[in-house]
Amino acid sequence: MEWALDFIELTKIFGVKLVDAEDFLELVLRFSFNMIITVWIVRYIYYPITKRKEYLFTYMLFSVIVFFLCQLLSNVKLGLGFALGMFAIFGIIRYRTDPIPIREMTYLFVVIGISAINGLANKKVTYMELVFTNIIIASITYGLEKVWFTKHESRQTVILEKIELIKPENQQKLIEDLRERTGLNIHRTEIGRIDFLRDTARVRVFYYADEGTESSIQEEREQRTED
Template sequence: MQAAADQGVEAIRILGVKLINPGDFFELLLRFLFNLIVTVVIIRFLYYPHSRRKDYFFIYMIFSVVVFLVCYSLASVSLQLGFALGLFAIFGILRYRTDTIPIKEMTYLFLMVGISVINSLTDKSVSYAELLFTNLVIIAVTWYLEKIWMQKKEDFMDIRYEKIELILPERRADLIQDIKKRTGLNVYRVSIDRINFMRDTAKIRIFYRQDSNVGPISKEAPKQTPPVDS
């Protein structure tokens, strides 16, 4: 009776298109929910607690949903690999045609695209166990990098330093201590890039660790307003 009912539902067509295919619809629903759960875990529980960027949270969720549905809808067309690579190419172009996106946020964007493509385009030759393992590996690697490896944020900055007597190798500890005191940064290493003996200055690249609760320090010089001729 149930089989006959399913056949009756499948027989209903609107303008030559089936009203519903129960088997395919159930697979779409299952894959969509699975992809949505993976996306929420990565974005809500790994990315968002550190960035607090609701705008990127919105972008990632929309991208994930749209890419998944587009890829799944076109899965019957033999464009799977080429289509996936084309998506990455399009987003690469968008990267250079829009406002600058931080490299970390761009990486998460590619991560969302990649996960959605994997979860939508894998055919029946890939078991659900393999698909689950693939997503768990991505989540585990992202968790390790975000929660453990990136906890001690490291950055660098180029400065002009006038106490040229401290650039001697044997006074490196004094140099680092002086820069720490004057900048308030947790400097742990320095590199002497250039020395100007005419002006008794040196260009030094300092490497420092940031507190995980403190945002990155801008390395750009403040913009100056050009003088106005009277």
């Protein structure tokens, strides 16, 4: 059995080793650890609050791609410039695609950052330092979402027929009217597009919701249309 393993390790194809057992094992361990941290943040911190499966899919694939890209290119002398370039490239997505909410964009950078750290860490970084860094990032994320900011602000866009309520002096009347009609404990509003021909206005209402009651995908699409 040992001679077979030695044969495989010594086998080369076009001057490249078929397998390096030590490097391959390190790759598997790093990837497994990266996925554990990513799943913890995305599935057990982010998803229970927002219930947005489309971002769950995006974050997981981003994590896999960024990790392997960084890990397989780590032998090339790219260093910090490469890591910062990764952030710049993926940051462009914010401006070249449909607008992404601030919270979702933050989680995207967290996922990219963790995957880049785990993929680019070299021999000078001990495993204890790597584990500590990942746990600190995940713990702070958990603390912000679950402990410190227990109230999660949700929003919806409604069509208002009583256009006279959009005047600044009628702000409180507007909130009271919307509370009565929607049943939501609205605490602030933003006036969007106003249609004087139809005497209607788009009003974005903000309220504190329990976990899992974030705005639906359809509401988000309406907000994008408004913007």
